[in-house]
Amino acid sequence: MQGPTEDILGVPVGTWGLSTCLDEIELWIRSRDAARCFVCANPHSIHMAAQDPDFLAALRSADLVVPDGFGI
Numbered sequence: 001m002q003g004p005t006e007d008i009l010g011v012p013v014g015t016w017g018l019s020t021c022l023d024e025i026e027l028w029i030r031s032r033d034a035a036r037c038f039v040c041a042n043p044h045s046i047h048m049a050a051q052d053p054d055f056l057a058a059l060r061s062a063d064l065v066v067p068d069g070f071g072i
Contacts, residue, residue: 003020005065008041009049010049010050010056010060011049011056011065012060012065013041013046013065013066013067013072014065014066021064024064025038025064028063036063037062037063037064038063038066039059039064039065040066040067040068041067041068041072042067042068043069043071043072045059045068046072
């Protein structure tokens with residue numbers, strides 16, 4: 001699902017509310033059509049991604065990245 005995001009050092013972090021995220025994940029579970037990647041990104045992971053192109057690519061390819069904590 002493409003939803004609103006905020007670019008943080010090249011990582012598109014979802015800005016949707018909790019209920020929207022949970023609704024989307026529930027749809028993934030019900031559809032059973034494909035594996036999905038859900039990431040909770042904290043400041044350290046975003047910083048490391050800025051230094052590691054492979055890790056950045058992995059975060060950018062996730063189906064959903066959400067902020068983990070107040071630092072993001």
